[in-house]
Amino acid sequence: MRETLTLESMVTRSYMSRREAEQQSFHLLAAVLIPAVAILLQVLLPRISPRLAIVDLPLIVTLFFAVSRRSPIAGTATGAAIGLLQDLLSGMPVGVNGMAKSVVGYAAASLGSRIDVENSATRAVLTFGFSLLQSVLLYLIQRHLLEIHGFHVLWLHELVRAIVNLLVGIPVYLLLDRWKRQE
């Protein structure tokens, strides 16, 4: 009887968690402002110290929205919008970051609907992995799609970038969790 209750409670909890997860959304203002602030900070932080350019705040925000909403379409759209805006403000051909972050948003949302992404350890692993995936995608787009022959990627630098994104991402995720809205 006790085992039945426990199993029932677990199923209920799991069902509630999934339902809660699916119902997580953001206020429209937050959904617009948070990416905008991330991109603005991305533009301004290197002015304070050039080394801060290694942090990819738009990627962190893309991952946060994608895994929170758990909708691949929303993740793709969020990634595309943030990436395109990043391209427009970085002088790069429009679509380079847009394509990379679209794929990252889609993959993160797909993964978020299958595994628990609420704990910090999972988020850290996700951030590290998707940061490297984005570096690979950017390399493929610029080297093979745009055929920039002199384009190189410093993979050690990209590894450091992934670690830095991981370290910066965890507190940022905790901060952004406050903006979540239960419907």
Place this chain on the structure above:
Amino acid sequence: MEFVTRFKNALFLVTVLLAQAIALAMQVRGPATGTEPTGQRVRLIRVWSIATVSPFERAVHAISSGVRNTWFNYIDLRHARQENDALKRQIAQMRLDEAAIAEDALQDRRLQAMLQFRQRYVGSTVAAQVIGASASDQSHVLTLDKGSNDGLKPDMAVISPDGIIGKIREVGPTTSLVVEINDQTSGAGVILESTRIRGILRGTVAGRVQIGNLTADSRIKPGEHVLTSGGDQVYPRGLPVGVIEKIEPDPDHQPYMAISIKPAADLNRVEEVLVITGMQSELSEQAQQDLLAAQAKRAADMSAEKLPGIHDGQPQDGAAGTAAPPAATEESVKVPRPLPVVHPDRYSPGSTPPASNLTPGAAGVSQQNPVPANSGKSGSAAPAQQETQ
């Protein structure tokens, strides 16, 4: 229909990627020069994006500048007056030096005019402040607080007092986007100062600056200064670019060398820049005045060196006094003279009368030069000599 419903997520992703790939292909086919319709559209979207973000950048820049100015203008003002005086003196000296250099340049220009070359000088500049950086680590761009309203246009050179920074890529009404020389898409024509070897400067993925189109040459050595060549029609000739830091074989482009340059300007700490808005074939009015002043000073110096002064012939102290007098003057003043004799005779210098006093055939001597007492002929000769006089 079921297929679409089942794979709607993947289809959405593919659609988004396809749309962006087509946009990329159109940009690559027609670069964003503003002349192509695609380029014009992309340029407009980019300009609008920058214009949307720039108010926030300006606000942050204004706040940070306010804090900095409060510190530097009110708290850290010790010795400012002395520094100001020293800087004024330094500027005055530098203007004279610059004018002297301009005179050499003028000669160079005359030679070039003879060869029908066309020299262009920096005519007008617009000072601008950097209010933003790139939104991606893979590009090196700056956002300036001046735009087309201030006369800025694409492809204008951006410099600092230390050296070149980059060139303008996009211009909005109140802002503009500058591509730094260490960006992968940038390029500039350069020349090595001493060897006069020309090359093309490019940025690398690591944000470094290098010349990659030169083969191995023993004359190229680290420490050599690199200047703009003016061949790219963007940067005026002779602006400092940097110093050769390292020379190594380029593994991707054999047999070329990768010549790494340390930029003269600190590209990571750019605060204020000058945008070259106009070039001219004549020197500016101020530069011409300085040039005239320098020429007059040089002429006065040359005259002072050649003409005799009131101090000539007087002993001079210091370094000038120790200098050897001119050899020609020395020779004209110091005629060799014999030493005075102790026991004079008729062979002694000065004992011989002038030729006009001598009588042909007479072996006499003048009375002013008495001869020894044992000479018997001298007594008879004396009256005859007096007669002739």
